[in-house]
Amino acid sequence: MSVESLFPRLEALLPKVQKPIQYVGGELNSTVKDWDEATVRWALMYPDAYEVGLPNQGVQILYEILNELPETLAERTYAVWPDLERLMRAEGVPQFTVDAHRPVRAFDVLGLSFSTELGYTNMLTALDLAGIPLSAADRGPDDPIVLAGGHAAFNPEPIADFIDAAVLGDGEQIAIAISEVIREWKSEGEPGGRDGVLLRLAETGGVYVPRFYDVEYLPDGRIKRVVPNRSGVPSRVFKHTVMDLDEWPYPKKPLVPLAETVHERFSVEIFRGCTRGCRFCQAGMITRPVRERSITTIGAMVDNGIRESGFSEVGLLSLSSADHSEIGEVAKGLADRYEGSNVSLSLPSTRVDAFNIDLANEFSRNGRRSGLTFAPEGGSERMRKVINKMVSEEDLIRTVTTAYSQGWRQVKLYFMCGLPTEEDVDVLGIADLARKVIQAGREATGSRDVRCTVSIGGFVPKPHTPFQWAAQADHETVDRRLRELRNTLRNDKQYGKAIGMRYHDGKPSIVEGLLSRGDRRVGKIIQAVWEDGGRFDGWSEHFSYDRWMACAAKALDGEPVDVDWYTVREREEHEVLPWDHLDAGLDREWLWQDWQDAVNDVEVEDCRWTPCYDCGVCPTMGTEIQIGPTGRKLLPLTVVS
Numbered sequence: 001m002s003v004e005s006l007f008p009r010l011e012a013l014l015p016k017v018q019k020p021i022q023y024v025g026g027e028l029n030s031t032v033k034d035w036d037e038a039t040v041r042w043a044l045m046y047p048d049a050y051e052v053g054l055p056n057q058g059v060q061i062l063y064e065i066l067n068e069l070p071e072t073l074a075e076r077t078y079a080v081w082p083d084l085e086r087l088m089r090a091e092g093v094p095q096f097t098v099d100a101h102r103p104v105r106a107f108d109v110l111g112l113s114f115s116t117e118l119g120y121t122n123m124l125t126a127l128d129l130a131g132i133p134l135s136a137a138d139r140g141p142d143d144p145i146v147l148a149g150g151h152a153a154f155n156p157e158p159i160a161d162f163i164d165a166a167v168l169g170d171g172e173q174i175a176i177a178i179s180e181v182i183r184e185w186k187s188e189g190e191p192g193g194r195d196g197v198l199l200r201l202a203e204t205g206g207v208y209v210p211r212f213y214d215v216e217y218l219p220d221g222r223i224k225r226v227v228p229n230r231s232g233v234p235s236r237v238f239k240h241t242v243m244d245l246d247e248w249p250y251p252k253k254p255l256v257p258l259a260e261t262v263h264e265r266f267s268v269e270i271f272r273g274c275t276r277g278c279r280f281c282q283a284g285m286i287t288r289p290v291r292e293r294s295i296t297t298i299g300a301m302v303d304n305g306i307r308e309s310g311f312s313e314v315g316l317l318s319l320s321s322a323d324h325s326e327i328g329e330v331a332k333g334l335a336d337r338y339e340g341s342n343v344s345l346s347l348p349s350t351r352v353d354a355f356n357i358d359l360a361n362e363f364s365r366n367g368r369r370s371g372l373t374f375a376p377e378g379g380s381e382r383m384r385k386v387i388n389k390m391v392s393e394e395d396l397i398r399t400v401t402t403a404y405s406q407g408w409r410q411v412k413l414y415f416m417c418g419l420p421t422e423e424d425v426d427v428l429g430i431a432d433l434a435r436k437v438i439q440a441g442r443e444a445t446g447s448r449d450v451r452c453t454v455s456i457g458g459f460v461p462k463p464h465t466p467f468q469w470a471a472q473a474d475h476e477t478v479d480r481r482l483r484e485l486r487n488t489l490r491n492d493k494q495y496g497k498a499i500g501m502r503y504h505d506g507k508p509s510i511v512e513g514l515l516s517r518g519d520r521r522v523g524k525i526i527q528a529v530w531e532d533g534g535r536f537d538g539w540s541e542h543f544s545y546d547r548w549m550a551c552a553a554k555a556l557d558g559e560p561v562d563v564d565w566y567t568v569r570e571r572e573e574h575e576v577l578p579w580d581h582l583d584a585g586l587d588r589e590w591l592w593q594d595w596q597d598a599v600n601d602v603e604v605e606d607c608r609w610t611p612c613y614d615c616g617v618c619p620t621m622g623t624e625i626q627i628g629p630t631g632r633k634l635l636p637l638t639v640v641s
């Protein structure tokens, strides 16, 4: 049965909203397939505004891969701003895709990619606008399967009531496998209905279906156990790992946005995974092992992506791009290839060493030497040992001296506040470091025209990291430390004017902490916040801490737990954590040992270059970390005009 475009009805509303172009679709490389020729239809959602959602690599990759399958189609949908939401409600226009403006409810799967938990309320808006019941238990045969992915899906318990399923890890292969399960189930006449297809997915062990697991609690509020309530459903769900990135050189046809977006460049992911072992970094832990894309594929992807999109900026992405074993050759090869053209290259990288400056110098051949960014993360040497960020003050000063003496004028340093075991002195150490950076810059250049900006984020303990047991710092402590740091910098007559400071208050981190380490009881809070008008929680102008706290107090009334219990409470070793049945490949005992090492200021090395320290990932995946050098070349060398 054909599905009609909602565009004529939507078009009438567009003159009345801000940035209407974000809703019209038709971008270069977007795809509209024939509805009737597809058997399995996906609506892919990044639950934020178009300007944030469109550049998302995960969504772009899945969009392309699914549309390449003969019997499958995929379209995209984004969170609509409150002005359009109001009009859509008034006029009865449902949530739509931007590709063919089809109603989201008509699709078989609504796949949501959550990079952050602050998108949860936007998911509820989309479900409600689509006419899909918020509660998975209330959905019928005509509703899509609501499927969550992305890093936040490694603990989907707070949204367990709203989603039908979740997938952990890389999406490329599992999206195809899920499409095949749905196609088969449909071709057999949809046996067992909605439960039937969810059961087939759950039985694979690679799709988590929350309704097939019961959570039992202890009288004090902790979890007693999580157990499957259906036979055939495994007690643990595994994550998906694409082992050979060269076989998946996506995106091949990058989407080129019509409206302004946060990144307007073509990005190539040069490797996945990270073994540096920074203890605060969930991405580094859950994406292990390291899998490098070969220099040949990187070269071909850059060449192809520029031709297909017309972008003139190329970003080489990964968690720590300078760590690619052939990054020197990649940087030089690309810089040679595009020298004198309008193509600029960027390497978002945070490693603190001179090699990084060489790379930055290569990449700035076509542009200006403006700013360089490094991430020491902790303000004191002790703090950096606790978080396993092995950067000494000496390394940092040596690196910035090189940078300033080679013509760079601005250095940006990233830090976190509220880290486990942190004391006031650790945060004030940020001011000392920044002063020394400016001093080194002035000496190296003989000029006072050097600047340093310190950017400070609130630390949030995340599941599947050694800090999953840690007490989060309360927002009063974080705010007080940041105020003291600000005053110290302001009062510094000699260096203060050369140092900028950017930070956010500590309240949003508490909400993020609640959602990150929450369990199924937190779902009631999310729904209450949404019903009270909560939208776009990742945007400071929309976020309301007071609303979250008021809704939490009401929703948890009568429960033995509260917001503090979820956030500022330290967990015991054997407490059952809400995500313990979701397997990121990391050995729980190793994580606990690493947490103990953190508390005792003991560091671990990067296992890429030193012996394995048994985090558990490689044996679980039946693999080894994959790095070069391969001795291969950066080809093809197409001349770009």
Ligand code: SF4
Pocket (backbone or CB within 6 Å): 275, 288, 289, 290, 607, 608, 611, 612, 613, 614, 615, 616, 617, 618, 619, 624, 625
């Ligand atoms: S199993 Fe060993 S080699 Fe593999 S990621 Fe963990 S520590 Fe590194």
